[in-house]
Amino acid sequence: MTQPDNVCVKNGIVSSFTLESTSPNHKPRVKILGTGGTIASKADSTTQTAGYDLGLTIDQLLSQIPDVTQTCDCFYEQVCNVESTEVNDKILALLHRKVVESLADHDGVVITHGTDTMEETAFFLELVINSQKPVVLTGSMRPASALSADGPMNLYQAILVAASKSSRDRGVLVSFNDQISSGFFISKSNSNSLETFSGKFGYLGNFIDNEINYFYPPAKPSAVGLIRQVISRESVLQSPDWPRVAILYSHQGFDKELIRLSIEHLGAQGIIFAGCGAGSMTAETNEYAFTLWKRYGVPMVYSRRSNEGVVPRRSLPKIEGYSEGSIAAGYMNPQKARILLQLCLLHGITVDVIKVVFEGVFGG
Numbered sequence: 001m002t003q004p005d006n007v008c009v010k011n012g013i014v015s016s017f018t019l020e021s022t023s024p025n026h027k028p029r030v031k032i033l034g035t036g037g038t039i040a041s042k043a044d045s046t047t048q049t050a051g052y053d054l055g056l057t058i059d060q061l062l063s064q065i066p067d068v069t070q071t072c073d074c075f076y077e078q079v080c081n082v083e084s085t086e087v088n089d090k091i092l093a094l095l096h097r098k099v100v101e102s103l104a105d106h107d108g109v110v111i112t113h114g115t116d117t118m119e120e121t122a123f124f125l126e127l128v129i130n131s132q133k134p135v136v137l138t139g140s141m142r143p144a145s146a147l148s149a150d151g152p153m154n155l156y157q158a159i160l161v162a163a164s165k166s167s168r169d170r171g172v173l174v175s176f177n178d179q180i181s182s183g184f185f186i187s188k189s190n191s192n193s194l195e196t197f198s199g200k201f202g203y204l205g206n207f208i209d210n211e212i213n214y215f216y217p218p219a220k221p222s223a224v225g226l227i228r229q230v231i232s233r234e235s236v237l238q239s240p241d242w243p244r245v246a247i248l249y250s251h252q253g254f255d256k257e258l259i260r261l262s263i264e265h266l267g268a269q270g271i272i273f274a275g276c277g278a279g280s281m282t283a284e285t286n287e288y289a290f291t292l293w294k295r296y297g298v299p300m301v302y303s304r305r306s307n308e309g310v311v312p313r314r315s316l317p318k319i320e321g322y323s324e325g326s327i328a329a330g331y332m333n334p335q336k337a338r339i340l341l342q343l344c345l346l347h348g349i350t351v352d353v354i355k356v357v358f359e360g361v362f363g364g
């Protein structure tokens with residue numbers, strides 16, 4: 001899975017050499033970790049922008065961008081080469097390890113990643129990486145073979161972001177389509193558009209003529225401090241079995257038995273509802289979820305199926321005794337709520353503390 005690392009992008013050409021021979025002049029050292037996604041994909045023709053396949057490695061992607069050696073020394077490593085829907089607990093744990101290792105002797109890290117689940121990886125890394133150095137995710141919406149492919153510019157800009165001192169202390173970033181955003185907040189909003197990371201939260205800066213402009217001084221998402229008080233044992237990430245958390249999507253005619261099946265047959269230790277509106281599920285579903293909470297002690301987190309918005313505590317079902325087992329996801333979408341709940345469960349945190357974490361995070 002892993003390939004030899006250590007590469008320098010020189011005069012637009014990627015050439016290998018050893019780590020020791022680099023950085024005589026203290027240029028920032030940037031490590032680029034390739035994981036796959038559309039940025040590493042090819043289609044049969046230059047006009048095909050759907051139905052393409054993975055086919056490029058990180059060294060090939062680096063060979064397509066302009067010279068950055070005036071700015072930094074770049075090194076690369078292929079961590080995996082998959083569609084981002086294939087990213088799972090094992091890959092996240094591996095990526096966490098690679099980022100920690102890379103930060104030890106580099107000034108910043110870039111991760112090329114599929115856009116479909118980039119927000120989950122970015123959110124996860126924000127919660128588990130404690131560093132002042134920038135960790136920057138990027139990818140593309142068009143395959144590398146397309147006319148006006150967006151990957152090369154995105155990768156180029158992400159490297160500049162990772163190499164820049166102005167990116168320190170800002171947490172995990174997503175650099176995409178001339179915008180720099182907080183990986184903690186960002187969410188993919190469009191299945192096809194180049195401007196897919198255009199949500200209302202998390203937009204921190206942009207590129208104009210390849211100059212980085214941050215709108216605010218450095219800051220990390222305010223919730224991270226609280227989360228890291230309870231989720232700080234990075235060693236647990238290497239445990240082979242992460243707790244299962246199921247996301248159940250609400251719709252007219254929702255079948256409440258899905259909750260029981262998730263717990264009894266799939267071993268879910270937590271449930272996230274992608275509820276209608278501000279987290280609504282049917283009255284029957286809520287009663288049943290309460291019964292299952294009492295029986296199994298599995299926390300029920302109420303999030304929303306709408307792209308944006310909040311599930312406040314007040315929207316939780318008004319069922320006596322259920323306030324202990326039901327949790328509002330606040331601003332968190334189901335996929336981010338799932339990562340947070342999974343990490344809490346992995347740390348063996350009790351439901352009453354998990355509730356406090358969610359309350360402190362996004363107004364949940």
Ligand SMILES: NC(=O)C[C@H](N)C(=O)O
Pocket residue numbers: 036037038039082083084085113114115116117139140141142
């Ligand atoms: N634009 C993309 O990167 C989608 C992609 N196929 C992925 O791995 O998520």
